[in-house]
Amino acid sequence: MSRGFSIGIVGGGAAAVCLIDALARARGGPGSVTVFEPSPDLWRGRAYQVDTETLRVNATPDDMSVRAGDPGHFERWLAARDRATGGPAEFDPWSGVRFAPRTVYGEYLEQTAAAALADLRRQGWQVNLIGEPVTAADRGPDEVVLRSGRGGVRSFDHVVLCVGGDRPQDGYGLAGAAGFVADPYPVLGRLRQIDADDHVAVLGSGLTAVDIVLSLAAQGHRGPISLLSRRGVLPGVRQRPIPFELRHFTTERLRSLARRRRHLSIDDLGALMRAEFRDAGADLDAAMADLAALGREDPVARLRRQLGDVDSPAMGQRILQRAVPETGPDVWPLLRPRDQAEVLRSHYRTTMSLCCPMPPGSAAALLRMFDSGQLANRSGLRSITVRPDARFDALTGTDAAVTADTVVNAVNAAEDRIPAAARPLVDSLVHGRAADRHPYGGLHLERATSRLTVDGRPDPRLYGLGNIGAGALFFTWGVPSLVDRSVDIVAAILDHSAELDAARAADVLVST
Known part of the structure; x- marks a missing residue:
């Protein structure tokens, strides 16, 4: 690849880290890689930003490694961090498994990204980090042009959309209400404002709701907490691991x-x-x-x-x-x-x-709160209204109103799987016939390569990684999925670049 090639990565969260690490290990190029990320939480994304250590990942260390083919990568990093900080390793008392704090996992992402970028530079790659959002894209005959927030225009041979997920949706129109917490993260800032004796209603009963309950308990909350949702289903509980390999469902x-x-x-x-x-x-x-x-x-x-x-x-x-x-x-x-x-x-x-099962230690903590009467789980949620006294009335399936002082939003993001900040970019691709929206959310992708498709035809210059492929791939969450897709994307980019180099070489031979 004598000419080199350029890659633009839109988004700088966990998906981008998996992609960059796969690129560094592929030993292709050299070329240039440019990452666009306006958030101050570069590499951490929304999920792993600096926050309380009460919030923990819900998977074992081998399932959190961003290194393809190396499930022990994160575990070794944790061990090295323990030696450097002198901190004791904390294991789940029920399962004997270590579920790392999410803020610590964010450190791992930061350091892994830095190491991968340094490796790329040693291989001769040019690396650029742009602290701006990408607002539009144009698919040219031989390039993809990205327009960023301050009027910048840059062209790339290949572009990967790693735009992440959105914030919780406000399904009950509570935005602007004084006691409504629209987005609970980071909980260190968002939940500290809640009075310790408030009756807190948490919208949802999934993993985010579990985060909120455990965080409130850790900061000494004394008042009642009600989980309010349509079905009342709680996350499953992860069992103690027993090694085995799938033999048929592979x-x-x-x-x-x-x-x-x-x-x-x-x-x-x-x-x-x-x-x-x-x-x-x-x-x-x-x-x-x-x-x-x-x-x-x-x-x-x-x-x-x-x-x-x-x-x-x-x-x-x-x-x-x-x-x-x-x-x-x-x-x-x-x-x-x-x-x-x-x-x-x-x-x-x-x-x-x-x-997405929760760690057993989290389940035990919830159960203690249920048994004490501080925590209640109410299904059949139908409506929430703001009272004249600025409190909230929630109507559940029992027709009994739950009155709360504070409401914390823990529902899922919008169903189209495209975060609000990325919609102008996605709209520009769709209007330019460079992408098709999937009816189940996100954009149409080719399974084998994660290339964006239009009318079923994959584009070798445009790729999607993470939630933006939710409709086409469905299983876009989880680090193992991001790692697998990243390897596929890097292989597809390298193959396409090799094809272009071979075609250019053939043109030179013909012209001479």
């Missing part, structure tokens, strides 16, 4: 089946999963019955039961919690459209419960 097996047919059915997946359970001596019917009870079983009783099963030798939940996020990104694009619609309509919350 990416390789799915791709082999996909080569023989256009789509896979739910029955195809069921057969593979049944074989997986059979070989592990696990009961698939029992596991399916447990999932079917989600939403019907009392959430606190389910939490208590799952906490009690942390050390269970039964492999059913472990297989599902491993298979769904690991193989799911390759399953989703192969499903028939009607099956995708059914998953989104009927099984989305179940899938989230499998993919």
Whole structure:
């Protein structure tokens, strides 16, 4: 690649770190890489910004490594940090697993990005960090032109959109109300304003809601806390890890089946999963019955039961919690459209419960608060209104109003999966026929390369990584997914650059 090539990366969070690390290890180029990120939380993103150590990642260290093919990368970094700081390593008392504070994981992202960029410079790459948002993009014949917030215009051979996720949506129109916390992060700043005796209503019952409850408890909150949501489903509880490898429900097996047919059915997946359970001596019917009870079983009783099963030798939940996020990104694009619609309509919350279980220590802390009466979980949320005295009335499924002094927003981001700050950029791509919106959110992507597609045709110069591919790939959360997609993107960019160099070399030969 004698001419070199340029890569523009829009966004500087965890996805960008995975991409840059994969690029540095690919030993391609040299060329130039430019990262656009206006936030002061460069490399950390919204999830891993500087905050209280009460907030912890919900995955084991091997699932948090940004280094492809090296699941011990983050764990070794943690050990080195322990030696440097002299701080003791804290392990979950229920599972014996270390769930690092998210702010510490942010340090890991910062240092890994710095090391990868230094490696790229040693390889001859030019590195640019631009503290501006990208507001528009134009797809030219041989380049992508990005326009940034202060009027800058830069052209690139390849562009990767790593725009991250959005903030919680205000589904009840509470913006501007004095006691409404629209975005809880960073909790050190946003929750400190809450009076210790306030009745706090938390909108949602997922992992963000768990963060808020545990953070309030850590800062000594004395008042009642109510989780308010439509279904009242709490996150699952992660069990103590038992080493095993998937044998049937694997990416390789799915791709082999996909080569023989256009789509896979739910029955195809069921057969593979049944074989997986059979070989592990696990009961698939029992596991399916447990999932079917989600939403019907009392959430606190389910939490208590799952906490009690942390050390269970039964492999059913472990297989599902491993298979769904690991193989799911390759399953989703192969499903028939009607099956995708059914998953989104009927099984989305179940899938989230499998993919995103909480640490057992978090579950134990919640259970203590439920048992003490300080914490309540109320489903069937229908409305929230602001009272004349500036407090809030929430109407739940029991028709009983919950009156709260403060409301903290912990609901999911907007369903289109494109953050508000990135919408002008995405709109410019769509209007320029360089991208297509996906009906399930984000943009259409090619599964194998993460290239943006228009009318089904992949563009070798434009890529999406993370939430922006949610509709096309569905499983865009989690570091392992970001790492896998990053490797695919880097390989696709290097292949395309090699093709361009070969074509230019052939043109030179012909002209001489």
